[in-house]
Amino acid sequence: MCGALVNAVFGIVAGLLVAGADTLVHWRIYQASSVWRRGLRGEDRMNRLLRLTLERRGHRTLIARMVPGHGPADQLVIGPGGVWLVHNEAWQPDFELSHHGGRLFIEGRTQSKLVGGLTARAEAAARLISERAGTPVKVTPVLAVHGGRMPRRTPFQADGITFARPLRLVRWMRRNPTADYTADQVEEITRAAVHALPIGGRVMPAAVPTAQ
Structure with missing residues (x-):
């Protein structure tokens, strides 16, 4: 023509x-859809992305930690702008993710178990890290979407959680700080998180003071 x-x-x-x-x-x-086709959830892809982006900008990332009583945390990102608990999910290419009235829908169905579990995990992580650090720490839950069909305008928030493709989620975390930490505070919170959130269910013992 x-x-x-x-x-x-x-x-x-x-x-x-x-x-x-x-x-x-x-x-x-x-x-x-490659992550879903290989039967994965996306943790490895997100790990690589975080190493190439946020970790080069003063952030620390803890991978595959456990929140006692609430299950695994794929990634815990600690940086000058706050602390985020990142969860990864891969859906079939034709599955539609949408949000209405502030709630998440996948294929027209609400996801109370998914969002409720993630919210509770972030709240428990915040409580445990705050106790170890000796100062209040807020942990913000976010979800990295691998596959599926998403709304044109992303990231979007539903049920108090931010949803986005991995790269857009990283950008969103950089541009939407929830705190203002110094480099020393980032290290202190990271150390507290290492002890509060064990790997594979192992509990890190508290430091024992040496005799003088």
Whole structure:
């Protein structure tokens, strides 16, 4: 059509642009569903992304910790702007994620168990870290979405949790601080989190003062 309306060269260029755009769209869909197709949840992809982004900007990341009584925390990100508990989920490419009235829906169904569990995990982590650190620490729950179909405008918030693709979620955490910590405070909170949230259910013993 472009060739008939303008000239042959313009038609060829337009055809190449359309073909390129179509290839890009299909490639992005393929990449977005790759985690789900391999039977994974996305932790490894998010770990690599955090190492290449936030960890280079003064953030610390704890991977695969346990929140006693509430289950695993995929990643705990501690930085100058606050503390975030990152959960990863991969859905089938055709599954639709949406939000209505402040609530999350997947394929038209509410997700009370998912959001309730994540919220409780973040609250418990905040309590345990605060006790160890000796100062109040807020832990914000966020969810990295691998696969599925999301609203055009993301990140979005539902049930008190922020949802986004991994890279957009990282950007959102940088641009939406919940605290203002110094480098020393980041290290102190990280040490407290290491002791409060064990790996594989192991409990880190409290430091025993040496005799003088």
